[in-house]
Amino acid sequence: MIELRDIYKIYSDGDSEIRALDGVTMTVEQGEFVAIVGQSGSGKSTCMNIIGCLDIPTSGSYHLNGIDVSTMNEIELSHIRNQTLGFIFQQYNLLPKLNLLENVELPLIYRGLSPKEREEKAKIALERVGLLDRAKKMPSQLSGGQQQRVSIARALAGEPPVILADEPTGALDSKTGRDVLDFIKKLNDEGTTIVLITHDMSIAEEAKRIIRIQDGKIISDMPGRRNAL
Amino acid sequence: MNMKQSFILALKSLKTSKMRSFLTMLGIIIGVASVIILTSMVDSMKQLMVDKFESMGTNLITVSISGRGGNRRVEPEDMLKLVEEKDTLQAVSPNITIPAYIKNNNENQSVNCIGTSETYHEINNIGIESGRYLSYMDVERRQKNCVIGSYVAKNVFQGTNPIGQIIKLNGNSFTVVGVAEEKAGGTQGSQDDRVYLPYTVARTLTFISRVSNYTFSAADKNELEQAIADIENALFKVYQSEDFYNVISVSAIVDTLDELTGTLTLILVGIAGISLLVGGIGIMNIMLVSVTERTREIGVRKSLGATPWNILSQFVVEAATTSGCGGVLGIVLGIGGAYALCSLMDMPTVITLGSIIIAFSVSAVIGIAFGYFPARKAARLNPIDALRHD
């Protein structure tokens, strides 16, 4: 369902140019759990932002569910981000002035659901991450792990077929990081396609498939340990 | 629905940063308040003048004859005949104003003397405090009777009953037959400092014996135009030119006043409008800052599926809410200020709903207009650049 072909992302400042992505080709099928690993600066986030329709490649083609993303306008892209994709960021990116419930409701608002439907679905999502009892709390009143769980609830509230997670455990200690990872695994078991980005090999090994990236190029693509089990 | 949420969010952020919101709204507050205060002052002033004129009688018509027009002339009898002929006219009184001195304790004091007929007090809404007004017989028989204003009564008779007493005007003795009700605060030189005489007598006291002023009352306020036309036609027949006479009604004066104050209001509102404009620029400035501060929020919202329109409307609603709140505060301040100033200046306070509605809608429109540019900037942000912003 995700098809990248010969993707380049080139930043040029002055004379020097940085090839954040240097000819990436990959396909991710529905239900997969792919980890993209690589050192800091290797181009992982750039890759995920292109998959997430947040960024546009310099060249190459990207088909999502068979549709060429480069032909879509801003409004169509918004709908894709709203309905097909769910994002989990390293820095959680919760809106500080909204309480947890309102944060989780955001994608549902942009989907145009009625207030009642929104609240119902948002509550189910919060329930799933075990934070329903704090629905009216503000993000600043939570620990990092809890905030990340809220951002997961926000990503899955609209039940998107694909969840993209950029270093979701990067800001957490290893114990809470593990909990978050377990939760993501559970989502995959339920059928959600996961693209997880990490620089940590031990986390990547939890995925079904591991893509190694270095200097904007894919250097290996192999099954993960979980797949072998 | 998204609008409603934006509105609630905007109210929330106004509440959480009160000082900044207040400073943002200050221009709008001052602009709206000054629009309301200024229009209210003009309206109050106008009301005061209109009331004063209308207390003279709204169906009052004043005729002044300026030229002699050869040997053509009108006499009071002609005017009386005109009133009898025309249904539109109710009554007429000649009025002859003569400068006079009244003797008070062996001292001559100047007083306004007006020669009238017996209908004058009705035409001019002059009430009688005690005694009676001049009668037909007084006029016909040239009786040396007079009616005095409240100031004269107070000044000359010092609390004793003036009815039946004698006063001396320019050396002639007059019997006081009535005292007029107080009309202008009972002060010297005002309408209350007057003596009314039969015009037939007044004519003999001055060497200009021709009557050049008349006051008419129209039978019906709604047929004032026709009444004026009837008088003008009659005078034109005599003088064959419009240059020799002038017919004015209180309503015409009030109309002129309306026009004048309308223009004045426009000018003042224009000046206050500049302050609203400055207020709008203040809002735009803060909104631009807000867009920069919240770039990351915009990125997050876009990553969750917000369309450019969603972002645009969020910021426009926020700007409109801010300036709308400023508008409400300005209205409150304006109404308070108008009451305070009017009571300070001893005027009745007139605040029209129209000025409030205009002031409020202008402030909301300013919010939308000046919020649009920053909002468009926010809506056009590239999602990834916005997300990376810190």
Ligand SMILES: Nc1ncnc2c1ncn2[C@@H]1O[C@H](COP(=O)(O)OP(=O)(O)O)[C@@H](O)[C@H]1O
């Ligand atoms: N907006 C940008 N302008 C210039 N260079 C960028 C920009 N974004 C990313 N890069 C560069 O592209 C490369 C890949 O970045 P990124 O995808 O964020 O790496 P990773 O997520 O693997 O750490 C880095 O060298 C980075 O400096």
Ligand SMILES: [Mg+2]
């Ligand atoms: Mg990264």
